[in-house]
Amino acid sequence: MKVNKNISKASQLIVVLILLNTNLYAQKVVRYDLYVKDTLVNFSGKEKRAIAVNGQIPMPTLTFTEGDTAEIYVHNQLKESTSLHWHGLFLPNKEDGVPFLTQMPIEPGTTHKYTFPIIQHGTHWYHSHSGLQEQIGMYGSMILKKREDDPGLRAGIDDIPTVPIILSEWTDYKPENVHRMLHNASDWFAIKKGTTQSYAEAIREGHFKTKVANEWKRMLAMDVSDIYYDRFLINGKNESQLSQFKAGDRVRLQISNGGASSYFWLTYAAGKMTVVANDGNDVDPVEVDRLIIGVSETYDVIVTIPAENTSYEFLATAEDRTKSASIYIGSGIKQLVSPLPKLKYFEGMKMMNDMMKMNGDMNDMGMNMSLQQMDMNTVMYPEISGEKKPMKMDEMPEMDMKNMDHSSNGSSNTDIVTLNYAMLKSPTKTTLPASAPVREMRFELTGNMNRYVWSMDNKVLSESDKILIKKGEIVRITLFNNSMMRHPMHLHGHDFRVINGQGEYAPLKNVMDIMPMETNVIEFEANVEGDWFFHCHILYHMMAGMNRVFSYEKQEPNPLLPDKNWAYKKLQKESNQLHLMAQNDFATNGNDGMAMLQNTRWSFGSEWRLGYNDEHGYESETHVGRYLGRMQWLMPFVGFDWRYRKLGHGEVEQNIFGQKSTKDNRAQFSVGVAYTLPMLFILQTEVYQDGNVRVQLRREDIPVSKRLRANFMVNTDKEYMVGLNYIAGKNIGFRTHYDSDMGFGVGLMLNY
Amino acid sequence: MKSIKILMAIMALLSSTAINAQIKNTKTESVKIYGNCQMCEVTIERVGNVKNEAEVDWNKETKMATITYDANLTNPDEILKRIALAGYDSDQFLAPDKAYAMLSECCQYERINKKETIMPNSSMKMEKHSEQPVKMESHANHGVEMGMKNGEKPSENIQMQNAGELQPVFDRYFDLKDALVQSDGKSASTAAKALVTAIGKVKMGELEPKTHEAWMVKMKALSENAEKISESTDADDQRVYFSGLSQPMYELMKLSTAGPTVYYQKCPMYNNGKGANWLSKESSIKNPYYGSMMMTCGSTVEKIN
Structure with missing residues (x-):
């Protein structure tokens, strides 16, 4: 409704413009030229490749006033294709900037013109929607100002100085490699973050039982985020200052989270902050001590500078609390804010154990858990649930009663006001037409951390058709998060109402953060035809397939995308790519290794053990399997084994079933099934073409200590192996093992 | 040193x-x-x-x-x-x-670099007077209790109104609840003992007919659970029985129309997501099932009286 009204308003204005050629409401064509180019950056001490637009990271802030017409020319000077998506904007579908969905990719060396009327106001942002380009620099603020005669102008909110703030993160690893490592369940990031949660650490913290229960439920170490970042950035800098402000000033920060996968806690050194808008939509002012901004959300927050010659730290701390970024507001001496204390991971693990059923489902709490009101992670926050251990005596040699009081007050504080969605209230009614037909949908957000599969209703985009909706109807969506991670779900081209108990004044958003076990309801009016993406905005979840497309029935063809069916297949393929992993142990007794290509459901893998002489033998096993079920614990496969080993003259090996085989040049096809048992043991049963049966039990990567991993294998061919490896670097380790065929070996392990 | x-x-x-x-x-x-x-x-x-x-x-x-x-x-x-x-x-x-x-x-040295606050920042005020009851509504119950004014302080009514014969039972229950909020097993045990005594002292004849009827039905569950709690000093064990105690207590409080406002609150997480309830004199959530671990987890499901 609002959109239609605004469109007609905008068209009226254009008529006025043509007739009178005046600039009454500052309605005009605003042109930006964006040159997208490869660059080298140094955020961490090392030079790395990034993408800069007009020579800068973040991309330049684009500013428009409601009523303007935007003309944005994108000049692609990269060696790869690109695109730009205008996050949170209402616009014609072909301007939305999703390659293979609303346009073709912008090819290298070409220029693409985006043009659309600006029919809304608020803090928004823009980013590349091609591959993982957003991670390496392609994000920027997009500020849409209210018109000067807007009846919704708010005194003290809309007439104070504003500063666009865009949060992001930087990793020295190539994002494609990060993505691959996530799919391969590499725990290198956990090692870098110090969150391995190994048995040794569990025992030290008195949480051995918790760890066992966790593995019994087939879970890997828990974390609130997946990736280790080298730097967190505010407007492209780890630390910066806004020295133009002085005591008494009130400043409105227009904050967008342009991070690829990081949620940020926002805190301010001068105390409370006032939240006045969210996702570009005004909300009634709310005073809070802190808030968490989900990936791709925007918040407008007013802060004050209460004292002379002092600047106040505005701190953005990554949700995993490994690092943070600061901007000092004001000039003079820098007043710091207390950093958020480290997470208590084993408390979180214990909580997860309680919340997850044996079959991998989360407890469904219905509407009891919604709108970020009940943050399960609170058990991990020392500032709320108390410090892990009482303070060490050597750190507080003269602990008197006063300090004791302080530590108890300071460390378990339940009076901290944290923003949640239930506190957001629109200043105007947001009700949708009562007469419109309502279409109800329900999505279960599903995932599998072990294989980094993220999906909706256990289907990734490549397994789903477009969801058809009709123009004019109201789409009401119930979302239940049945996965272990939170997901910021983003809808393109529309704002939705969040049903949060505020009745007619339900806030409008375009990103909905859903914590594990939460159920939330959103609704929107289908009012702009086209194909609109609906996806998790954690970049790596999106690229793993956690996407859907809402497609309007009977829509006009998109001139930028003549063959939509072909394009949709391309889009589907993009988020279900094959990932390679490989490793080899160059050991004293032979080479021991494997290589695997995997996507969401399929696995093509080969293992080998190559001795240095005929007595030790050579063998390889190749399996092609398909993972079944939501948790993917079951994998039927077909295989081919080849082995050559010189045995004594005429010697025959016998398995425990009494079946005989010669290892001397044996080549066999097999069918079998692998199943992940509690404690993450993999039970593999295989029948070979000669009728021989082999049952094998193995476990890899038992986290003994931070960098030490144990593994073992035993099977009915009376073969066994035990090993221990030390992870020295991302791609390198040392391994020692004993193998029943090849004996004892020590080696250097390389992995990719 | x-x-x-x-x-x-x-x-x-x-x-x-x-x-x-x-x-x-x-x-x-x-x-x-x-x-x-x-x-x-x-x-x-x-x-x-x-x-x-x-x-x-x-x-x-x-x-x-x-x-x-x-x-x-x-x-x-x-x-x-x-x-x-x-x-x-x-x-x-x-x-x-x-x-x-x-x-x-x-x-604690003299902070000569720290400048005086020159503007009346409302946030500063909040921090200094945090011991006042006029606190911000905590997260979890924010949506539910929006309508309640900050100044409305239920506890003020307690002296004025009385639930009569059952009041001591209710009071001891709240003591017990507070002890569990603090995760203080010993105090909880003491409070539970006092509750058992209070239950024993109730003169059934003086109860209103409806309440009398309910009391006859609920008394056994009340005293059994209270005794179990008094026998342990481990807050986690006590909480199991506390959930069994809260249910009949709720039925009784509902019938006692004369008492102060009581909030029937729910923690949906407890007992592997089956949930458990408790009663409180305050509208803000202070969860007795998890204590400081999940202090503000829960919501008010009913306002009694």
């Missing part, structure tokens, strides 16, 4: 050679760091020093610190920020108030 001093002396002796051997690309600067005593010195130097990167030597008489650092790896701001986060102001950074407050009394 003595051993620290000796250690310091040895450090001082060795430092001139040791530092230069370890830290490369050295730069040295002299900066002011505010502090008082020997203890301050220990803390300032401990948090300032980073092996092979930075070395801080603070003089408690002059308040000046000599910082020696590897200019390729760090800078004075980074070092001073670490020191400020431990509670010590410099001319570049002011420590967070919380960090300063955590310092020992002898370490």
Whole structure:
């Protein structure tokens, strides 16, 4: 409704413009030229490749006033294709900037013109929607100002100085490699973050039982985020200052989270902050001590500078609390804010154990858990649930009663006001037409951390058709998060109402953060035809397939995308790519290794053990399997084994079933099934073409200590192996093992 | 303390050679760091020093610190920020108030760099008067209890109104609930004993007919659960019976129309997501099933009276 009204308003204005050629409401064509180019950056001490637009990271802030017409020319000077998506904007579908969905990719060396009327106001942002380009620099603020005669102008909110703030993160690893490592369940990031949660650490913290229960439920170490970042950035800098402000000033920060996968806690050194808008939509002012901004959300927050010659730290701390970024507001001496204390991971693990059923489902709490009101992670926050251990005596040699009081007050504080969605209230009614037909949908957000599969209703985009909706109807969506991670779900081209108990004044958003076990309801009016993406905005979840497309029935063809069916297949393929992993142990007794290509459901893998002489033998096993079920614990496969080993003259090996085989040049096809048992043991049963049966039990990567991993294998061919490896670097380790065929070996392990 | 001093002396002796051997690309600067005593010195130097990167030597008489650092790896701001986060102001950074407050009394130096607040910042007020009951509604119950005014304080009504014969039972229940909020098993046990006694003292004849009827039905569950709680001093064990106790207690409170306002609240997580309820005289959530672990988890499901 609002959109239609605004469109007609905008068209009226254009008529006025043509007739009178005046600039009454500052309605005009605003042109930006964006040159997208490869660059080298140094955020961490090392030079790395990034993408800069007009020579800068973040991309330049684009500013428009409601009523303007935007003309944005994108000049692609990269060696790869690109695109730009205008996050949170209402616009014609072909301007939305999703390659293979609303346009073709912008090819290298070409220029693409985006043009659309600006029919809304608020803090928004823009980013590349091609591959993982957003991670390496392609994000920027997009500020849409209210018109000067807007009846919704708010005194003290809309007439104070504003500063666009865009949060992001930087990793020295190539994002494609990060993505691959996530799919391969590499725990290198956990090692870098110090969150391995190994048995040794569990025992030290008195949480051995918790760890066992966790593995019994087939879970890997828990974390609130997946990736280790080298730097967190505010407007492209780890630390910066806004020295133009002085005591008494009130400043409105227009904050967008342009991070690829990081949620940020926002805190301010001068105390409370006032939240006045969210996702570009005004909300009634709310005073809070802190808030968490989900990936791709925007918040407008007013802060004050209460004292002379002092600047106040505005701190953005990554949700995993490994690092943070600061901007000092004001000039003079820098007043710091207390950093958020480290997470208590084993408390979180214990909580997860309680919340997850044996079959991998989360407890469904219905509407009891919604709108970020009940943050399960609170058990991990020392500032709320108390410090892990009482303070060490050597750190507080003269602990008197006063300090004791302080530590108890300071460390378990339940009076901290944290923003949640239930506190957001629109200043105007947001009700949708009562007469419109309502279409109800329900999505279960599903995932599998072990294989980094993220999906909706256990289907990734490549397994789903477009969801058809009709123009004019109201789409009401119930979302239940049945996965272990939170997901910021983003809808393109529309704002939705969040049903949060505020009745007619339900806030409008375009990103909905859903914590594990939460159920939330959103609704929107289908009012702009086209194909609109609906996806998790954690970049790596999106690229793993956690996407859907809402497609309007009977829509006009998109001139930028003549063959939509072909394009949709391309889009589907993009988020279900094959990932390679490989490793080899160059050991004293032979080479021991494997290589695997995997996507969401399929696995093509080969293992080998190559001795240095005929007595030790050579063998390889190749399996092609398909993972079944939501948790993917079951994998039927077909295989081919080849082995050559010189045995004594005429010697025959016998398995425990009494079946005989010669290892001397044996080549066999097999069918079998692998199943992940509690404690993450993999039970593999295989029948070979000669009728021989082999049952094998193995476990890899038992986290003994931070960098030490144990593994073992035993099977009915009376073969066994035990090993221990030390992870020295991302791609390198040392391994020692004993193998029943090849004996004892020590080696250097390389992995990719 | 003595051993620290000796250690310091040895450090001082060795430092001139040791530092230069370890830290490369050295730069040295002299900066002011505010502090008082020997203890301050220990803390300032401990948090300032980073092996092979930075070395801080603070003089408690002059308040000046000599910082020696590897200019390729760090800078004075980074070092001073670490020191400020431990509670010590410099001319570049002011420590967070919380960090300063955590310092020992002898370490609480005069903060001459900290300027007076010139504007009436509402947020400042909130912090100073946090002991007042006029608190912000905590997260979890925010949506539910929106309509309730901050000044409305149910506990004020308690002396004026009385649920009659059952009032002592209710009061002891609230004592028990408060003990569990604190995760204090011993107090909970004591409160439960008092509850058992109070249950025994109820004169059924004086109850209203409906309440009488309910009391006959519920009494057994009440006293059994209360006894179980009194027998244990482990809050986690007690909580199991507390959920069994809260249900019949709720039925009774519902019938006692004369009492003060009571909030029937629910923690949906407890008992593997089956949930459990409790009663409270306050609208804000203080969860007795998890205590400080999940203090504000839950919501009010019913306002009684």
